[in-house]
Amino acid sequence: MVAPNDGRQHTTAFTSQGTVDGVGSVTVTLDAGPYYASVLNDGTFYGPVPFRVTDGDSGHHWQVAEAVRRFVLSLNLPGMTADPDLHRIHKLPLRSMVELSNAAKDGIEGVHYWPIAETVGAGDNNRSDVGYPVQIAWVKSNLRRLSVNSEWLIARERLRNSMGVCPLPDAPFVHSVEVRPMTLYSDEAFDLSVDLQSLIFVGRTEEQDVVR
Known part of the structure; x- marks a missing residue:
């Protein structure tokens, strides 16, 4: 069963997409965008699992970066902007504050x-x-407040624990994802009146060696 991910998981209505008897698969046609998937087996629901429908092809590292970005967007994390234009992939973490403030x-x-x-x-x-x-x-922006909003920590926890048996649906070649917590707060960021937190997602895969 599949449902659009509109950020209101508790009121989401799922639509049946097909039935599998034993080992098999179901092919569905969906518009690009974020969704939840759930499975009903003998009266028990499994899921929901967030995923995003996309298309296209490119190098593996770019696909992992884009898959992480889309996955974070699909989670609709509390307190985090859902505007895709404010989720950006960079060559290096340079001039980030300038771009965001503009x-x-x-x-x-x-x-x-x-x-x-x-x-x-x-x-x-x-x-x-x-x-x-x-x-x-x-x-x-934190308006120079030092108090912690619970959403801030909840979102970080969900990000850290979000990878399951299908860690990055947009990068099917990735068999597992390692999550490394990074700095939660920074004096430099506070001087700019912003809160900063960071994580590293390592998408692992096996690649065929090139024989020369």
């Missing part, structure tokens, strides 16, 4: 993503174990 009229807010150099390890004679790290930084 884009947001009510203060600095947004989420930045940037790829970090991949790691490559030997898998066997034909394959390599490759990790594609993507760091995200969530910044938001």
Whole structure:
């Protein structure tokens, strides 16, 4: 069963997309956008699992970065902007505050993503174990308040625990995702009157070696 992800999971109405008897699959046609998926088995619901419908193809590192961005958007995290224009992929974390302050009229807010150099390890004679790290930084104006909003910590917890058996639906070649917590607060960010928190998502995959 599938339902649009509009940020109100408790009132979401699911639509049956098909039935599988034993091992099998169901092909569905959906418009691009965020959704929840759930499975009903012997009267028990499993899920919901957030995912996003997309298309296109590109290099693996870019796909991981874009998949992380889309997955974060699909979660509709409390307190985090849902504006796709304020979720941006960068080459490097440079001039981020300037871009966000120019884009947001009510203060600095947004989420930045940037790829970090991949790691490559030997898998066997034909394959390599490759990790594609993507760091995200969530910044938001705090009006120089030091009090912690519960949404701030809830969103971080959901981000950290969001990866399941299908960690990045938009990057099916990724078999697992490692989440590394980073700095929660920063004196430099407070000087700019913003809160800052960050995580690194490492998408792991196996790649066929090129024989020369």
